[in-house]
Amino acid sequence: MSKNKVKVAVTMITYNHERFINDAIKGVLLQKTNFDYKLFITDDNSPDRTAEICKEYALKHPDKIEFESFSKNIGGARNWHYTLSKCKNSKADFVAICDGDDYWTDPHKLQMQVDFLEKNLEFNMVHTDFDIFYNKNMKLVPKRNLFYKIPISYNQTYDELLLKNNIATLSVLFRNDFENFLDYSILPDLSNYKLGDYPLWLIISRNKNVGYINKSTATYRVLESSASNHGQDIEKKYEFDFSEIKMKFDLIDKLGCKKETKESIEIDFYKLNLNYGFLKKDLTLSKEYYLKLKEIGKSNFDDKLKVIGSKSAINWHIIKNYLRIKNKLKRMVNKTQG
Numbered sequence: 001m002s003k004n005k006v007k008v009a010v011t012m013i014t015y016n017h018e019r020f021i022n023d024a025i026k027g028v029l030l031q032k033t034n035f036d037y038k039l040f041i042t043d044d045n046s047p048d049r050t051a052e053i054c055k056e057y058a059l060k061h062p063d064k065i066e067f068e069s070f071s072k073n074i075g076g077a078r079n080w081h082y083t084l085s086k087c088k089n090s091k092a093d094f095v096a097i098c099d100g101d102d103y104w105t106d107p108h109k110l111q112m113q114v115d116f117l118e119k120n121l122e123f124n125m126v127h128t129d130f131d132i133f134y135n136k137n138m139k140l141v142p143k144r145n146l147f148y149k150i151p152i153s154y155n156q157t158y159d160e161l162l163l164k165n166n167i168a169t170l171s172v173l174f175r176n177d178f179e180n181f182l183d184y185s186i187l188p189d190l191s192n193y194k195l196g197d198y199p200l201w202l203i204i205s206r207n208k209n210v211g212y213i214n215k216s217t218a219t220y221r222v223l224e225s226s227a228s229n230h231g232q233d234i235e236k237k238y239e240f241d242f243s244e245i246k247m248k249f250d251l252i253d254k255l256g257c258k259k260e261t262k263e264s265i266e267i268d269f270y271k272l273n274l275n276y277g278f279l280k281k282d283l284t285l286s287k288e289y290y291l292k293l294k295e296i297g298k299s300n301f302d303d304k305l306k307v308i309g310s311k312s313a314i315n316w317h318i319i320k321n322y323l324r325i326k327n328k329l330k331r332m333v334n335k336t337q338g
Contacts, residue, residue: 008092009096012041017046042082104219127211130219155212156209174204
């Protein structure tokens with residue numbers, strides 16, 4: 001690498017990723033570009049050999065890798081924002097992200113995304129499709145958005161992203177030359193939320209849109225310990241979903257949104273609490289939010305069933321099985337039609 005200005009700063013946080021960090025770093029180093037880029041790795045005091053492996057790479061590639069290991073664990077959220085701040089202060093034109101348990105697979109990822117943003121000044125960020133690797137059963141799902149038939153706009157707005165986030169952190173590239181990036185006056189403490197990347201996408205998209213390239217460039221590794229992988233833990237899933245909606249309302253208070261967008265998010269909030277009340281067999285909670293939905297004309301038959309199911313253990317089991325079978329059949333029909 002020459003001593004020219006770094007065009008892309010890549011952030012990589014890692015903790016206990018001894019088994020995966022080689023793939024993550026190699027995915028960055030394999031990038032073929034006509035510009036300079038630099039990888040900023042911060043290890044959160046891993047008890048395994050993660051830091052040792054990272055240090056070896058940094059010593060071999062001092063022009064491409066800057067490595068730092070904390071003397072004590074500071075937590076994933078603080079680590080992530082610390083490393084993002086380093087990328088911002090690097091004065092690079094763009095920032096990309098790849099956590100230590102994920103990896104890039106397309107050697108032209110950065111070049112393709114930089115070309116896109118340099119040619120399309122009306123966009124602040126661009127992301128791509130990606131593969132999913134389920135570490136537990138060693139299953140690979142190629143081109144996740146295409147495989148699951150997830151509709152994604154090639155020109156996403158702030159309001160569209162408020163309604164649904166289908167952006168994979170490891171697939172993004174965004175501009176580092178606008179004041180909104182890491183503007184803590186908007187959300188002063190992002191560690192209050194269970195997810196850190198989603199609010200960042202919303203802040204980035206408030207002035208310019210987000211582009212999408214329909215090509216898989218990376219692999220997202222699903223681990224049993226992943227923050228959004230809650231399995232059958234009702235409490236953790238509710239806390240995660242509740243945190244997401246709270247973040248949306250906090251951002252709306254700061255940045256605003258269309259009236260219909262806010263109304264849709266309010267409905268999501270009512271549905272979330274109704275469902276949580278049903279799963280916890282809490283009749284008071286499920287009935288409260290069913291009535292809120294009914295009042296605004298947004299309740300349906302399944303919502304009413306969840307209230308009935310909250311009344312007794314027998315009702316709960318019958319209705320839970322009915323809803324499970326109904327959803328399974330719906331997925332099968334959608335898959336057949338697709």
